[in-house]
Amino acid sequence: METDLRLESSLWIGNKRYRAVLTGWHLKWTEADKKNGDKKTVSVPVAEVVGVENGRVEILPQKSVEDTDKDFTVFYIKRSRSRSTYGLLWSLGRTQFSCPSRVLRDQWTNHLRTALKTHSPLRPHRLLVFINPFGGKKKGREIYHSLVAPLFELAGISSHVIVTERANQARDHLLKKDLTGFDGVVCVGGDGMFSEVLHGLIGRTQQEAGLCETDPAVTLQPCPLHIGIIPAGSTDCVCYATVGVIDPVSSALHIIIGDSQPLDVCSVHHASTLVRYSVSLVGYGFYGDVLAESEKHRWMGPLRYDYSGTVVYLSNRSYAGIVQYLPADPLLSSPKDKTRCLSGCNVCSRSTERLFPHTSDSGSLYSSHFSQYSNDSEGEWVSVEGRFRCVSITCMSSSCARSPLGLSPSAHLADGTGDLILVWDTHPLSFLKFLYRHTSTQDQFDLPFVEVHRVKAVRFSLPDGREEEVHEGIGELNRAIEEREYVDTVSRNGSQQQLAQSVVERETMNEHKTVASILCGLCCKKTPAVSVWNCDGEILPFTEIFCRIHGQLVRLYARGIEDGAAMQNCSQESDKNKSRCITYK
Numbered sequence: 001m002e003t004d005l006r007l008e009s010s011l012w013i014g015n016k017r018y019r020a021v022l023t024g025w026h027l028k029w030t031e032a033d034k035k036n037g038d039k040k041t042v043s044v045p046v047a048e049v050v051g052v053e054n055g056r057v058e059i060l061p062q063k064s065v066e067d068t069d070k071d072f073t074v075f076y077i078k079r080s081r082s083r084s085t086y087g088l089l090w091s092l093g094r095t096q097f098s099c100p101s102r103v104l105r106d107q108w109t110n111h112l113r114t115a116l117k118t119h120s121p122l123r124p125h126r127l128l129v130f131i132n133p134f135g136g137k138k139k140g141r142e143i144y145h146s147l148v149a150p151l152f153e154l155a156g157i158s159s160h161v162i163v164t165e166r167a168n169q170a171r172d173h174l175l176k177k178d179l180t181g182f183d184g185v186v187c188v189g190g191d192g193m194f195s196e197v198l199h200g201l202i203g204r205t206q207q208e209a210g211l212c213e214t215d216p217a218v219t220l221q222p223c224p225l226h227i228g229i230i231p232a233g234s235t236d237c238v239c240y241a242t243v244g245v246i247d248p249v250s251s252a253l254h255i256i257i258g259d260s261q262p263l264d265v266c267s268v269h270h271a272s273t274l275v276r277y278s279v280s281l282v283g284y285g286f287y288g289d290v291l292a293e294s295e296k297h298r299w300m301g302p303l304r305y306d307y308s309g310t311v312v313y314l315s316n317r318s319y320a321g322i323v324q325y326l327p328a329d330p331l332l333s334s335p336k337d338k339t340r341c342l343s344g345c346n347v348c349s350r351s352t353e354r355l356f357p358h359t360s361d362s363g364s365l366y367s368s369h370f371s372q373y374s375n376d377s378e379g380e381w382v383s384v385e386g387r388f389r390c391v392s393i394t395c396m397s398s399s400c401a402r403s404p405l406g407l408s409p410s411a412h413l414a415d416g417t418g419d420l421i422l423v424w425d426t427h428p429l430s431f432l433k434f435l436y437r438h439t440s441t442q443d444q445f446d447l448p449f450v451e452v453h454r455v456k457a458v459r460f461s462l463p464d465g466r467e468e469e470v471h472e473g474i475g476e477l478n479r480a481i482e483e484r485e486y487v488d489t490v491s492r493n494g495s496q497q498q499l500a501q502s503v504v505e506r507e508t509m510n511e512h513k514t515v516a517s518i519l520c521g522l523c524c525k526k527t528p529a530v531s532v533w534n535c536d537g538e539i540l541p542f543t544e545i546f547c548r549i550h551g552q553l554v555r556l557y558a559r560g561i562e563d564g565a566a567m568q569n570c571s572q573e574s575d576k577n578k579s580r581c582i583t584y585k
């Protein structure tokens with residue numbers, strides 16, 4: 001196929017002549033009029049060409065087109081090191097070529113467009129975009145319209161954009177509306193926005209597969225639609241851990257070329273009802289208290305976590321609990337093996353075979369038999385009891401701006417396991433040391449009061465069910481209140497009254513909730529003996545939960561963190577090998 005695609009000719013960049021060659025895999029151009037020594041070769045994989053336009057075209061920061069008949073412009077992925085992160089920044093490389101004739105120019109653009117078509121089945125053509133105008137620094141719309149939309153247009157992607165007006169609008173849309181014709185869903189916001197899309201897509205996929213999510217033992221069906229994240233939140237840790245940088249243009253380019261990164265998902269159940277899904281953190285104790293405290297200071301934006309973190313740290317709390325976990329196979333990998341889950345990670349690709357053994361190519365999501373859980377019965381549950389500073393379960397490293405290597409630096413994005421981090425009660429300064437090590441490359445697990453296990457499932461319960469009953473009682477009280485309020489509302493009809501009433505009802509309920517939480521504060525005498533669960537930035541209404549890891553349940557338009565150190569100036573490599581060549585600018 002690529003042989004008849006071959007095209008070679010002289011092309012000019014400015015007033016310099018180059019020798020340009022297009023094969024099926026690469027577009028290369030080398031300075032022509034220079035002695036052999038310092039010839040500079042630029043080589044761009046066709047898979048990383050974003051678009052080809054006639055004339056001399058600019059896209060970012062402003063679009064400008066000078067439509068001439070002997071020029072054409074090639075846009076492609078350009079990598080550069082990012083100062084603050086391990087991942088590589090992607091930007092839009094652009095080279096304007098001049099040809100001696102219009103015929104040759106048209107030949108180049110036609111050949112390049114044909115070559116692009118060989119990669120188009122992996123590339124999205126139609127996307128559903130949700131923008132959260134209130135996330136992070138409230139710049140979602142501006143980020144999308146100024147940086148992302150021009151790139152989607154260049155790549156010929158049509159997008160249906162919805163700016164959300166309320167929380168859970170994206171999730172509800174994905175659960176109910178017609179999604180045919182869309183190749184993927186893009187969320188412009190933070191982790192909370194991603195979580196909405198995650199819940200919508202997983203729920204929709206199980207609905208259509210006739211599966212019941214509430215059954216803790218069910219084998220969930222992977223989602224066919226990819227999820228793209230344009231970071232515009234406060235923590236943005238899902239984007240950070242899957243792309244390696246927090247940069248809208250980098251994320252948009254990963255979406256455009258159709259990268260595909262499978263991602264483990266943790267389901268959280270209470271009794272036999274599904275509570276939430278999580279990918280970055282299910283945290284009890286410190287992280288739960290930080291989230292609860294930060295909800296009161298949302299007006300602070302991203303700083304709310306640092307402020308709340310300090311307040312919670314100084315309150316010096318620890319919590320009693322029983323943690324039971326089902327260890328993963330220790331021969332495959334361990335949270336202390338110092339591996340890094342990077343682009344092309346072989347721990348994850350090996351687990352693809354294990355998770356989806358029957359599929360011819362592990363990429364296909366529709367293989368009917370998922371034996372990944374038959375081995376769930378294997379392995380013995382381990383149970384520990386005591387007082388903890390925090391209990392965290394994470395499916396991935398959960399690296400983010402605050403913690404570049406993340407909660408669990410050697411966790412894997414798509415290996416079908418999660419890491420359980422137990423921080424036992426300890427001296428405040430020791431706990432501070434544990435926290436502080438997150439901000440550097442020191443090993444936060446190398447402390448006597450910290451233990452970490454690679455797991456497939458975790459159960460958390462309170463030592464004596466009494467507390468749960470007490471809270472259950474308060475829970476009952478809340479539910480009764482909600483019931484009565486709702487019944488009152490429904491009885492008095494009239495939509496505008498209903499709307500006004502629902503505002504009143506929410507106020508009343510919050511008031512009751514505050515009363516309830518004061519009660520609970522009293523019933524636990526001093527500081528509350530029970531913390532809350534932080535599930536990807538959402539507070540869970542239950543304390544006793546059952547978590548289970550579902551391997552590679554969703555796919556993101558990403559490729560994992562590219563190892564900046566591997567970035568080399570690529571010299572002549574044969575066209576045959578598909579090795580991604582990193583063009584060095």
Ligand SMILES: CCCCCCCCCCCCC/C=C/[C@@H](O)[C@H](CO)NC(=O)CCCCCCCCCCCCCCC
Nearest residue numbers: 191235237280281305309310313402403435436438536537
């Ligand atoms: C001394 C320096 C300590 C630095 C501690 C760094 C540890 C940070 C680890 C961050 C892990 C983020 C996991 C991601 C969770 C997201 O799905 C979720 C939704 O976006 N974000 C949060 O829940 C938001 C959770 C954010 C928690 C941040 C806590 C900030 C800690 C500040 C503690 C300062 C102690 C100062 C003592 C004087």
Ligand SMILES: Nc1ncnc2c1ncn2[C@@H]1O[C@H](COP(=O)(O)OP(=O)(O)OP(=O)(O)O)[C@@H](O)[C@H]1O
Nearest residue numbers: 135136164165166189190191192193233234235236
């Ligand atoms: N239009 C809206 N109005 C109010 N809330 C919204 C709206 N759209 C989405 N939300 C909710 O806002 C919450 C926070 O959004 P998002 O996660 O994007 O920002 P963030 O919390 O600042 O970032 P992070 O979660 O990374 O810390 C989400 O849980 C989402 O459900």
Ligand SMILES: [Ca+2]
Nearest residue numbers: 264395412417
């Ligand atoms: Ca994992």
